Amino acid sequence: AQSVTQPDIHITVSEGASLELRCNYSYGATPYLFWYVQSPGQGLQLLLKYFSGDTLVQGIKGFEAEFKRSQSSFNLRKPSVHWSDAAEYFCAVGARRGNDYKLSFGAGTTVTVRA
Amino acid sequence: DTAVSQTPKYLVTQMGNDKSIKCEQNLGHDTMYWYKQDSKKFLKIMFSYNNKELIINETVPNRFSPKSPDKAHLNLHINSLELGDSAVYFCASSHPGQGLDTQYFGPGTRLTVL
Numbered sequence: 001a002q003s004v005t006q007p008d009i010h011i012t013v014s015e016g017a018s019l020e021l022r023c024n025y026s027y028g029a030t031p032y033l034f035w036y037v038q039s040p041g042q043g044l045q046l047l048l049k050y051f052s053g054d055t056l057v058q059g060i061k062g063f064e065a066e067f068k069r070s071q072s073s074f075n076l077r078k079p080s081v082h083w084s085d086a087a088e089y090f091c092a093v094g095a096r097r098g099n100d101y102k103l104s105f106g107a108g109t110t111v112t113v114r115a
Numbered sequence: 116d117t118a119v120s121q122t123p124k125y126l127v128t129q130m131g132n133d134k135s136i137k138c139e140q141n142l143g144h145d146t147m148y149w150y151k152q153d154s155k156k157f158l159k160i161m162f163s164y165n166n167k168e169l170i171i172n173e174t175v176p177n178r179f180s181p182k183s184p185d186k187a188h189l190n191l192h193i194n195s196l197e198l199g200d201s202a203v204y205f206c207a208s209s210h211p212g213q214g215l216d217t218q219y220f221g222p223g224t225r226l227t228v229l
Binding site: 032043046103 | 146159
């Protein structure tokens, strides 16, 4: 069974500073990997995804993530955060067995942006 | 045009009541899901349906019964509500297939059981 670990529960970053959120997954085959963002009181919005190919993927809102198979990681980065990036970030891994497709989420990382 | 919509957005009810949450997607997807997000914001899948057929049932109490009248709708009915059912429930949809297994989420329904 697949699983996801987000080691950082809470990160505080200054506006304009860079941000990196860690994600480690456990899955026997090549995973489908996702990052979602949840703003306060909102639903989940897809930031980016990795299925195959180039291991550095670009997403919306200036985010990117790098898939590193050797480290079982899919860390999310943004070079310069904006106050509007304050939110909950979830890493997820998807696995398919026939018609059974399941997305497993990490526990999330709360990002606080200070002025 | 909302891709995945849920109603209601907020639901406050007494223990023991029966309630339903509705979900509709206009993306033409074949698969729909229900997730529960607890107070610690942990997201866990409850059910998935593919073309109106139940695919995943993650050891959810049988007080929870999903119903899919058609491919575009997946409703969640909860009987005999308990305090522990208080959570945010998210509906999602996806179209299975290589490169297309991206799930799109609704805005969530915050259920409070008093």
